[in-house]
Amino acid sequence: MSTTSADRPTTRETPRYGDRVFAGLATGAGVLILVVLAGVAGFLLWQALPALTAAPEDVRGGEGLFSYIYPLAFGTILTALIALVIATPLSVGIALFITHYAPRRIALALGYVVDLLAAVPSIIYGLWGVYVVAPASVPVATWLSQWLGFLPFFGPDPSASGRTTLVVGVVLAIMILPVMTAVNREVFLQTPTLHEEASLALGATRWEMIRMAVIPFGRSGVISGAMLGLGRALGETMAVAIILSVAAGVHLDIIGTANSGTIAADIALQFPESSGLDVNTLVASGLVLFFITLLVNMAARWIIARRAEFSGAN
Amino acid sequence: MPDIDLDVPDQRETQSPRPSRPDRSPVADTPLLRPNLPRYAAPAMLVVAFAIVLALGLTVWSTNPVALLLETAVLFGAAIFTASALVEGRRNAVDRLVTVVVTTFFLLALLPLVSVLVEVVSDGYKRFDLQFFTYSMRGVVGEGGGAYAAIMGTLIITAVTTVVSVPIGILTAVYLVEYSRESRLGKVLTFFVDVMTGIPSIVAGLFAVALFVLFLGPGARAGVIGAVALSVLMIPVVVRSTEEMLRLVPNELREASYALGVSRWRTIVKVVLRTSVAGIVTGVTLAVARIIGETAPLLVTVGTTTSSNLNPFSGRMATLPVFSYYEYAQPGIPREPYLDRAWAAALTLIIIVMALNLIARLVSRLFAPKTGR
Amino acid sequence: MAKRIDVKDLDIYYGDFLAVKGVNMVIEPRAVTALIGPSGCGKSTFLRTLNRMHEVIPGARVSGEVRVDDQDLYAPGVDPVGVRRRVGMVFQRPNPFPTMSIYDNVVAGVKLNSTRMKKSEMDDLVEGSLKGANLWKEVKDRLDKPGSGLSGGQQQRLCIARTIAVKPDVVLMDEPCSALDPISTLAIEDLINELKSDYTIVIVTHNMQQAARVSDMTGFFNLKATGEPGHLVEYDDTQKIFSNPGQKATEDYISGRFG
Numbered sequence: 001m002s003t004t005s006a007d008r009p010t011t012r013e014t015p016r017y018g019d020r021v022f023a024g025l026a027t028g029a030g031v032l033i034l035v036v037l038a039g040v041a042g043f044l045l046w047q048a049l050p051a052l053t054a055a056p057e058d059v060r061g062g063e064g065l066f067s068y069i070y071p072l073a074f075g076t077i078l079t080a081l082i083a084l085v086i087a088t089p090l091s092v093g094i095a096l097f098i099t100h101y102a103p104r105r106i107a108l109a110l111g112y113v114v115d116l117l118a119a120v121p122s123i124i125y126g127l128w129g130v131y132v133v134a135p136a137s138v139p140v141a142t143w144l145s146q147w148l149g150f151l152p153f154f155g156p157d158p159s160a161s162g163r164t165t166l167v168v169g170v171v172l173a174i175m176i177l178p179v180m181t182a183v184n185r186e187v188f189l190q191t192p193t194l195h196e197e198a199s200l201a202l203g204a205t206r207w208e209m210i211r212m213a214v215i216p217f218g219r220s221g222v223i224s225g226a227m228l229g230l231g232r233a234l235g236e237t238m239a240v241a242i243i244l245s246v247a248a249g250v251h252l253d254i255i256g257t258a259n260s261g262t263i264a265a266d267i268a269l270q271f272p273e274s275s276g277l278d279v280n281t282l283v284a285s286g287l288v289l290f291f292i293t294l295l296v297n298m299a300a301r302w303i304i305a306r307r308a309e310f311s312g313a314n
Numbered sequence: 315m316p317d318i319d320l321d322v323p324d325q326r327e328t329q330s331p332r333p334s335r336p337d338r339s340p341v342a343d344t345p346l347l348r349p350n351l352p353r354y355a356a357p358a359m360l361v362v363a364f365a366i367v368l369a370l371g372l373t374v375w376s377t378n379p380v381a382l383l384l385e386t387a388v389l390f391g392a393a394i395f396t397a398s399a400l401v402e403g404r405r406n407a408v409d410r411l412v413t414v415v416v417t418t419f420f421l422l423a424l425l426p427l428v429s430v431l432v433e434v435v436s437d438g439y440k441r442f443d444l445q446f447f448t449y450s451m452r453g454v455v456g457e458g459g460g461a462y463a464a465i466m467g468t469l470i471i472t473a474v475t476t477v478v479s480v481p482i483g484i485l486t487a488v489y490l491v492e493y494s495r496e497s498r499l500g501k502v503l504t505f506f507v508d509v510m511t512g513i514p515s516i517v518a519g520l521f522a523v524a525l526f527v528l529f530l531g532p533g534a535r536a537g538v539i540g541a542v543a544l545s546v547l548m549i550p551v552v553v554r555s556t557e558e559m560l561r562l563v564p565n566e567l568r569e570a571s572y573a574l575g576v577s578r579w580r581t582i583v584k585v586v587l588r589t590s591v592a593g594i595v596t597g598v599t600l601a602v603a604r605i606i607g608e609t610a611p612l613l614v615t616v617g618t619t620t621s622s623n624l625n626p627f628s629g630r631m632a633t634l635p636v637f638s639y640y641e642y643a644q645p646g647i648p649r650e651p652y653l654d655r656a657w658a659a660a661l662t663l664i665i666i667v668m669a670l671n672l673i674a675r676l677v678s679r680l681f682a683p684k685t686g687r
Numbered sequence: 688m689a690k691r692i693d694v695k696d697l698d699i700y701y702g703d704f705l706a707v708k709g710v711n712m713v714i715e716p717r718a719v720t721a722l723i724g725p726s727g728c729g730k731s732t733f734l735r736t737l738n739r740m741h742e743v744i745p746g747a748r749v750s751g752e753v754r755v756d757d758q759d760l761y762a763p764g765v766d767p768v769g770v771r772r773r774v775g776m777v778f779q780r781p782n783p784f785p786t787m788s789i790y791d792n793v794v795a796g797v798k799l800n801s802t803r804m805k806k807s808e809m810d811d812l813v814e815g816s817l818k819g820a821n822l823w824k825e826v827k828d829r830l831d832k833p834g835s836g837l838s839g840g841q842q843q844r845l846c847i848a849r850t851i852a853v854k855p856d857v858v859l860m861d862e863p864c865s866a867l868d869p870i871s872t873l874a875i876e877d878l879i880n881e882l883k884s885d886y887t888i889v890i891v892t893h894n895m896q897q898a899a900r901v902s903d904m905t906g907f908f909n910l911k912a913t914g915e916p917g918h919l920v921e922y923d924d925t926q927k928i929f930s931n932p933g934q935k936a937t938e939d940y941i942s943g944r945f946g
């Protein structure tokens with residue numbers, strides 16, 4: 001805002017008083033949010049402390065905090081990566097479809113439809129995953145095991161129930177699709193017409209135009225969108241808790257009966273029946289999750305912010 | 315028909331310097347008039363491809379919609395690519411192939427949405443009856459019972475969350491748009507609000523638990539604890555959407571108001587917020603839709619109970635998502651009545667969420683500032 | 688290989704809005720044709736129909752004929768991609784691809800058409816095109832630097848180099864100098880004079896002196912009234928248009944007595 005007239009002290013007392021109170025409230029609300037965020041870290045640390053200092057044999061599992069959290073962190077990252085691998089090309093394709101292929105008139109409506117995927121509560125994705133995706137995945141898993149069994153990810157005995165890391169990855173991919181598509185859509189729409197027309201005027205087909213003008217322009221946006229999606233996938237709880245059939249330890253096999261759990265799902269499954277040091281252990285693992293997602297999200301936001309400055313300068 | 319430039323596409327093979335026209339040596343000619351696949355070719359191929367896939371699916375393979383879609387796409391893509399490469403040249407063939415891929419991706423994304431809705435409705439309607447909405451689960455073993463307490467619990471906790479989050483969220487947005495002016499605090503706040511939208515819901519739940527250990531000691535469960543957890547999730551959403559709306563308010567309006575001698579806070583309340591109220595309501599509604607289905611934070615903060623506790627300040631409460639989860643995860647024997655209740659709760663939840671989304675769109679459509687066209 | 692363009696009864700629409708009505712003109716090869724007229728009369732719109740860039744805008748369409756060497760560009764079976772490859776275009780604002788180097792910018796269009804091209808051929812083509820655009824001396828030591836790092840005038844000449852690298856028959860230019868300083872403008876005008884021995888050139892300009900300096904033929908577009916479609920008022924030798932126009936409206940516009 002350019003005007004400064006409102007800052008000038010006025011002669012009447014009341015409006016100035018009102019202004020001060022209101023400005024104070026607004027600033028206070030902002031500060032409160034920062035305090036809450038700091039509080040999240042602070043309180044988690046406080047409640048995790050007993051687990052950090054406890055003797056290894058007292059921690060659930062009996063081998064210390066690190067041994068408890070590390071397989072869960074592995075499972076968390078593995079499922080999130082599978083989701084990312086599936087969702088990234090899909091979201092780029094969908095965003096391109098909406099921005100550059102679909103007729104203008106219905107493009108907006110198609111965007112809403114994809115957004116609706118984000119509105120479905122995660123518990124419903126969990127139930128749907130167990131009853132629809134998991135059974136449907138069994139033949140696929142059998143096929144993978146048969147033909148790609150030499151890869152460490154596809155073990156010799158695929159799960160008969162289908163409640164596997166792979167299925168969780170697929171469901172997570174669907175859940176993070178909307179946020180990634182939204183970001184991609186946004187950046188693809190911002191491609192300067194100037195550059196699109198430049199490539200068309202050189203005799204590019206639609207796809208060649210996209211490759212020459214749209215993709216290079218949107219690349220950093222796609223990366224940050226993928227990181228936002230990764231953050232979501234890392235923290236997703238109920239869908240994983242419901243679908244995954246978990247076994248202790250680290251399992252590379254993503255179609256077998258034994259799967260590494262994830263931090264978030266483990267908390268949801270264990271917390272209601274836990275007390276004492278077990279609660280502290282779970283909070284500690286939550287703290288780890290918090291920092292992983294914090295880092296991923298900060299990286300994503302940082303890329304977006306840098307991109308905004310970069311494109312603003314041009 | 316005109317007779318020029320009916321160059322065959324595969325002249326590309328011999329594109330190296332052509333002595334006859336030295337001035338355009340290394341560049342291959344794209345024929346001006348190129349042979350085209352007839353208009354009906356693509357739809358016809360699509361129909362044939364789908365028919366083949368469907369026939370195969372019904373007899374030997376599978377009629378899973380995803381399989382049908384993918385197989386059709388692969389078959390059709392291969393056919394159109396080959397045909398186009400032969401007739402129209404490689405570049406057009408690639409272009410057509412990409413179109414097929416991109417469209418397939420979009421359809422692929424629609425399938426889960428349709429499938430989820432079909433599944434929830436077809437399993438949820440069985441217990442979608444009057445009893446489900448008027449009874450709680452007190453003393454119920456096996457059939458019967460309902461989600462009355464859970465629905466009330468969800469409404470109460472959501473209401474508390476909204477009452478906490480909306481003022482904080484809107485005030486923060488006001489600070490960011492009207493007061494911060496590129497200040498250090500404003501920048502830091504914008505960044506962390508964005509980061510906050512990425513906090514996993516279970517972590518928000520743990521935070522609320524840890525916070526209330528301070529007041530109530532370990533092991534406490536209450537509706538407000540859940541509301542605090544949900545607020546952590548809701549506030550950043552409200553801030554972001556409100557901020558966007560406030561930035562849409564043109565500066566001339568503010569200046570006109572200042573010019574009339576109206577004080578700053580009155581200008582913000584009476585002009586800026588009043589102008590953008592529809593957008594803010596839309597944003598808040600979408601934020602409510604987002605948190606009303608949250609399960610994980612309630613699982614660790616509110617727990618569940620079979621009786622109907624409607625007091626958010628003390629003791630466990632039933633909520634719709636958690637109700638659905640426990641009916642599924644800890645059923646009795648036989649399982650069916652429990653699973654039916656789980657799906658009925660899921661159906662209720664999805665109806666609420668979709669209704670909220672619809673309302674949000676309607677509000678923004680009906681009350682949006684009129685633009686041209 | 689410069690080509691003659693023959694426009695017959697061309698109506699140009701944006702959706703239901705008729706923007707330009709009933710254009711008939713023959714654009715001569717190896718000559719520069721200038722299009723002048725007040726803002727909004729449809730010069731850009733008309734220019735973009737000559738390489739089928741008009742239809743890139745949703746809802747935009749035309750009726751009538753644009754014949755290049757007797758082939759109607761709008762006949763069924765004509766590939767717009769092929770048309771644009773033959774009829775190149777330079778835009779009002781210089782628009783090199785920001786993520787590409789100078790070298791890659793020049794060969795961007797060529798790479799689309801020929802996938803297998805020797806490095807040496809490519810180098811020759813880049814040198815030839817940049818020389819053709821009078822830019823070689825200024826950039827030959829920094830071909831791998833991004834094209835967006837050049838000055839506005841250099842960027843515009845880079846865009847011209849990019850356009851002539853694909854050896855089109857026709858080069859369309861929509862106010863190519865309006866974003867440039869007088870010195871860069873002169874450089875481009877010199878370039879246009881050189882290019883006309885090889886290409887058919889059509890240029891839109893608001894600058895009367897420029898039209899008089901560089902063009903052989905001039906077409907004057909006008910609007911009867913706002914909301915009415917634009918039309919071609921007069922089309923003749925530049926000499927004649929500027930010394931002895933056949934229409935009162937043309938004379939008024941050229942002498943600045945417009946309005």
Ligand SMILES: Nc1ncnc2c1ncn2[C@@H]1O[C@H](COP(=O)(O)OP(=O)(O)OP(=O)(O)O)[C@@H](O)[C@H]1O
Binds near residue numbers: 727728
């Ligand atoms: N994308 C578009 N959609 C709808 N109408 C358009 C579009 N572009 C131009 N028009 C309309 O077509 C008419 C001709 O516009 P055009 O840009 O061709 O004029 P011009 O002669 O190039 O003007 P200027 O000298 O200002 O560049 C105008 O009435 C304009 O409003």
Ligand SMILES: [Mg+2]
Binds near residue numbers: 730731732861
């Ligand atoms: Mg123009």
